[in-house]
Amino acid sequence: MTTVQTFASLAEASAAQGAIMGGGTLLMRQVNEAPHTVPGLIRITDPGLSRVSASGDRIEIGAGVTMRQVMDHPDLAAFAPVARAIGGPALRNMATVGGNLFAPHPYGDFTVGLLAAGAQVVWADGRREELEDFLRGRVSAQGILATVSVVRTRPEQLRFRKVSRTRPKGVSVMSIAARLDGTGSSASSARIAFGAMGPTPLRARAAEVALQGVRLDTDGVGPACAACLEDLSPADDALASAWYRAQVAPIYLRRCLLGES
């Protein structure tokens, strides 16, 4: 049996024991299938959790903000294509940003976008950490995530590509996001993230280095694409083998970087 506790504020919920519920799209699946594995659910109705606010060059996205809210928010236009790639419309009305940060392989497409954009997570007790550090320790992470803080990103700075077998909806064979800074034709700096290519979304640092200062054309991005596997550790799953993922990752990275169809 699964007991449910509902709290109106983050502070009240902090001491409670149980699984923090975002949209429940992963947790309720587990409750439906194996309720004994989810003894307690913590539901938090604090409106602060579903708020998006801008301060300086950063945007704070509440952990309870849904994919649909991301798609509709003018300050998050760069992330709208990422949110739109997740599930169907009903799922997007439910799935939250906070839940996506914990979503296991092959999920976590939104986290890939956040990782490329340069995000930090902020816990309810005020702790703040880089998203990359959070992802490294997330299996044993305790506490309530309050917000994700992301550097303001213009739509043309963030490129995103989701590779899936069924379209428009389908789980990721991989997803790729890249934040490119620089003039239109060359990249002065880049942050590249892959999803479904390791236990958590991962940055492709070798590819980032290889992309610095190069022209954004097929020849220019070639070395970066060839280097992308250095930081990735794809696995076999029902969607694709590790071998296949490794074969196609450089090609999809090129398509993502150059906006090829």
Add this chain to the structure above:
Amino acid sequence: MPKKPMSFTLNDAETGVFVEEGQNLLEALRRGAGDLSPKFGCGQGTCGACTVLIDGAPHLSCLTLAEAAASRRVETTGGLAAGPELHPLQTAFMEGFAAQCGFCTGGMLMVAKALLAENPRPTREEVIEAISGNLCRCTGYGPIVDAILTAAARMQGRAA
């Protein structure tokens, strides 16, 4: 097992049910409120047969904690017709053979209703996107997309 009382609006009627701890909204609707129009297909969010509108927006009721719907406005296919008058979407589905076994139909109708409320003149691509979370094993989707476009046109007084 203790049950919690919960009240909400179901298709414009104030409704009260007792929900078990951890129960999902689909079960509360079917077993508690006796509305059998949302269907159980997978219980995993994959098929969309259980889709209902909560405050006008499509939700997968099998993945919605029942008590999270307290005091909210829930709509199901059971409330689409006004007495003997079918909703234009239902008429278009019937005429266009957009339902064969009918198992997916309740979910399809609800996402279509939400789409047309937000976007009365959707393109074919927008309709396909709107039903992308709903599986149909019978029709091949074409008749469903056509029926939604036909209903949209009729609701606007246009020719399809």
